Amino acid sequence: MEWRDEGVVLSVKLHGENAVIVDMLTAQHGRHSGLVRGGRSRRLRPVLQPGNSLMLHWRARLEDHLGSYSVELMTARAGILIDDGFALAGLTAASSVATALPEREAHSALFSAYEVLMDNLEDPDIWPMLYVRWELGLLQELGFGLDLATCAVTGVKEGLAYVSPRSGRAVCVEGAGQYKAQLLALPGFLTGPTGADTTERDVLDGLALTGYFLEKQLFGPLLGHLPEPRTRLVDIVHKRLTPKAEI
Amino acid sequence: MRTPLTGPEIQRLIDLLAKLPGLGPRSARRAVLHLVKKKESLLQPLSEAMVDAAEKAVICTTCGNVDTRDPCTICVDTRRNAASLCVVEDVGDLWALERAGAHKGRYHVLGGTLSALDGIGPEDLHMGRLIERVAAGEITEVILAMNATVDGQTTAHYITDKLAGTDITISRLAHGVPVGGELDYLDDGTLSAAMKSRRPV
Numbered sequence: 001m002e003w004r005d006e007g008v009v010l011s012v013k014l015h016g017e018n019a020v021i022v023d024m025l026t027a028q029h030g031r032h033s034g035l036v037r038g039g040r041s042r043r044l045r046p047v048l049q050p051g052n053s054l055m056l057h058w059r060a061r062l063e064d065h066l067g068s069y070s071v072e073l074m075t076a077r078a079g080i081l082i083d084d085g086f087a088l089a090g091l092t093a094a095s096s097v098a099t100a101l102p103e104r105e106a107h108s109a110l111f112s113a114y115e116v117l118m119d120n121l122e123d124p125d126i127w128p129m130l131y132v133r134w135e136l137g138l139l140q141e142l143g144f145g146l147d148l149a150t151c152a153v154t155g156v157k158e159g160l161a162y163v164s165p166r167s168g169r170a171v172c173v174e175g176a177g178q179y180k181a182q183l184l185a186l187p188g189f190l191t192g193p194t195g196a197d198t199t200e201r202d203v204l205d206g207l208a209l210t211g212y213f214l215e216k217q218l219f220g221p222l223l224g225h226l227p228e229p230r231t232r233l234v235d236i237v238h239k240r241l242t243p244k245a246e247i
Numbered sequence: 248m249r250t251p252l253t254g255p256e257i258q259r260l261i262d263l264l265a266k267l268p269g270l271g272p273r274s275a276r277r278a279v280l281h282l283v284k285k286k287e288s289l290l291q292p293l294s295e296a297m298v299d300a301a302e303k304a305v306i307c308t309t310c311g312n313v314d315t316r317d318p319c320t321i322c323v324d325t326r327r328n329a330a331s332l333c334v335v336e337d338v339g340d341l342w343a344l345e346r347a348g349a350h351k352g353r354y355h356v357l358g359g360t361l362s363a364l365d366g367i368g369p370e371d372l373h374m375g376r377l378i379e380r381v382a383a384g385e386i387t388e389v390i391l392a393m394n395a396t397v398d399g400q401t402t403a404h405y406i407t408d409k410l411a412g413t414d415i416t417i418s419r420l421a422h423g424v425p426v427g428g429e430l431d432y433l434d435d436g437t438l439s440a441a442m443k444s445r446r447p448v
Binding site for chain 1: 268269361363365368395396397399400401404405407408422434435436437438439440443
């Protein structure tokens with residue numbers, strides 16, 4: 001068995017003294033692990049860093065075997081991002097949330113969105129919104145998509161401001177009525193175009209929204225809580241929002 | 248079943264040596280053969296040294312270094328700059344910096360890096376002890392000498408956040424072209440990091 005595909009490194013785990021097991025998000029084969037012999041070598045260590053895009057050649061005797069990868073670097077991102085704490089927080093959060101994907105199940109659209117997110121991690125004005133959209137896409141791909149098109153109460157398409165934590169459907173301001181406090185805030189950039197007026201408060205609302213459903217539907221049953229890098233990302237965005245005097 | 252080549256005592260020595268990093272069963276056999284041939288000059292002093300080290304080796308409760316005394320030799324050395332603290336991931340990193348003579352202050356060994364995959368969180372590393380040492384007031388500079396990996400730098404940024412409220416100077420090691428490195432042979436990530444960290448001359 002063998003195939004060639006491109007993928008982004010999610011995580012790397014040591015295997016013996018010189019080999020590593022690398023977990024990749026690939027374009028055509030979904031989340032797929034494989035053994036890289038010599039992965040601890042001086043040549044391959046900088047290549048096998050989370051966020052880097054690689055060309056992969058996977059080989060195994062049987063389809064359900066772990067198999068081994070031959071890798072070639074396509075886009076090196078880790079080297080650029082390691083100086084930027086905020087970008088690294090996004091990278092590690094995305095890598096850890098992607099582990100919710102089942103192995104060997106193709107999600108090409110999600111892979112493309114992940115690559116766009118990785119390509120924009122250098123721009124702190126854009127990537128947080130892309131990140132929240134990517135998490136929404138992940139929920140959608142795994143069958144837990146939110147319905148943000150119309151208000152669940154009135155049926156209108158304008159003025160959507162909340163999401164019901166129970167049904168995952170959008171609710172407009174009028175429809176929310178006295179139940180506002182029990183609903184999750186829906187930031188404008190998730191229903192309309194990503195505008196320059198999006199604030200870090202909107203990003204926090206977006207992270208709270210996707211975080212709620214990620215925990216409820218995916219990570220709660222698995223781990224009991226969201227992955228730590230995801231929680232740390234919220235803390236960092238919160239710190240950026242809070243004036244220094246209040247910290 | 249294959250007939251053993253040697254008696255159980257020597258076989259046990261081979262099996263144990265084969266568990267060391269860099270050694271397999273074949274190289275362990277070669278090492279044991281060499282040791283047995285040089286019994287008086289090598290095997291016996293080695294066994295005595297190992298028994299001695301096993302009895303006396305301890306982890307320094309101040310910095311996490313491995314030594315035969317607690318606090319360790321580095322922590323009690325009054326000639327060192329007590330105001331400068333270098334934070335490293337592992338004892339091997341501390342030894343590498345000492346070998347290079349690159350740091351004249353003291354150290355703090357974290358014992359690893361944050362890693363979601365391996366389930367290593369801040370509470371699994373010696374972060375609390377680091378915060379305590381910094382809060383004690385003697386330290387004015389913290390040098391984050393973490394590996395230039397995503398996990399290493401995530402840990403470095405985490406520590407920077409934790410120490411943000413204090414008035415100490417926090418710095419990190421430079422990332423870029425190694426001494427003797429030729430640009431043509433460097434990986435893309437290192438080249439990008441070097442270009443990003445360029446400085447005026």
